[in-house]
Amino acid sequence: MGVIIDSTVSGDGADPFLNEPTVRDEAPQFVLPLVVRIERDAPPARTDALETAARAVLTILSDERAVGDGEWARVMRDWQDARIRKVVRRARGAEWRRAEALPGITVTGKSAEVRVFPPVPLDGWPKDLARLQVSGTDLDDPEPPADADSTAPVLWLNPDLDMSAGKTMAQTGHGAQLAWWELSDEERTAWREAGFPLSVRTAAPARWAELTSSGLPLVKDAGFTEIAPGSATVVTEHPALRRRG
Numbered sequence: 731m732g733v734i735i736d737s738t739v740s741g742d743g744a745d746p747f748l749n750e751p752t753v754r755d756e757a758p759q760f761v762l763p764l765v766v767r768i769e770r771d772a773p774p775a776r777t778d779a780l781e782t783a784a785r786a787v788l789t790i791l792s793d794e795r796a797v798g799d800g801e802w803a804r805v806m807r808d809w810q811d812a813r814i815r816k817v818v819r820r821a822r823g824a825e826w827r828r829a830e831a832l833p834g835i836t837v838t839g840k841s842a843e844v845r846v847f848p849p850v851p852l853d854g855w856p857k858d859l860a861r862l863q864v865s866g867t868d869l870d871d872p873e874p875p876a877d878a879d880s881t882a883p884v885l886w887l888n889p890d891l892d893m894s895a896g897k898t899m900a901q902t903g904h905g906a907q908l909a910w911w912e913l914s915d916e917e918r919t920a921w922r923e924a925g926f927p928l929s930v931r932t933a934a935p936a937r938w939a940e941l942t943s944s945g946l947p948l949v950k951d952a953g954f955t956e957i958a959p960g961s962a963t964v965v966t967e968h969p970a971l972r973r974r975g
Contacts (some may be wrong), residue, residue: 760809760849761817762787763859765829766899767843768820768869774842776869776895780902780930782839783818784885786846787903788926789837791910792918795848802833802848809849816903818896819862828858844899869895878929883909883921883968886933886941891963897956898963901949902930905964908947909971917970933965941965946972 795802834847878884885905947966953959
């Protein structure tokens with residue numbers, strides 16, 4: 731149910747997603763923790779969990795505590811200056827209540843709850859997060875998701891990859907983050923004020939081939955878990971970025 735996304739910021743002269751040594755490896759390394767609530771008798775729908783995780787990443791990136799002189803701003807900058815890692819864990823019952831007591835932000839979807847926390851050192855996890863399970867129950871959609879709203883951002887998944895829910899949650903969070911980096915301040919403000927509308931859908935094979943050559947933000951995985959290094963996982967089709975193309 732969990733995954734580490736390991737990448738560097740675009741524009742430093744190296745592939746931003748593959749595990750190639752760069753100067754960013756010399757910086758202190760941090761990880762962005764996300765915890766999804768999965769109660770035994772009421773698990774969230776898979777697509778809703780994926781979308782909620784993506785919105786959670788956007789929410790912390792734009793939170794006033796994470797920018798400027800905010801209390802999380804320094805660690806957010808340090809995290810983004812090194813390799814970008816995300817870890818998804820699961821919690822229920824008392825585990826979830828303990829996680830909610832830690833500084834962070836809970837984002838709620840239709841059936842999903844995801845709490846995102848400011849980055850922590852790779853070897854410095856709070857004990858109430860470190861004890862949570864990384865592997866476990868996967869998620870399903872009770873019904874096929876409706877067609878995506880083409881007027882809002884869509885995070886398209888590679889139809890040829892079979893990833894766990896946790897792996898995919900981290901990937902969609904990363905796709906949302908890449909789009910956020912590429913938007914102007916005005917475009918970011920508009921997206922935030924609208925409540926970060928977005929959809930996560932699996933692309934048709936022909937559409938996926940088109941998307942990966944479109945110049946839109948593309949996530950490639952470092953290959954530490956589940957899939958081969960360099961696998962393209964997500965393309966983020968934001969209307970503002972689509973218009974630029």
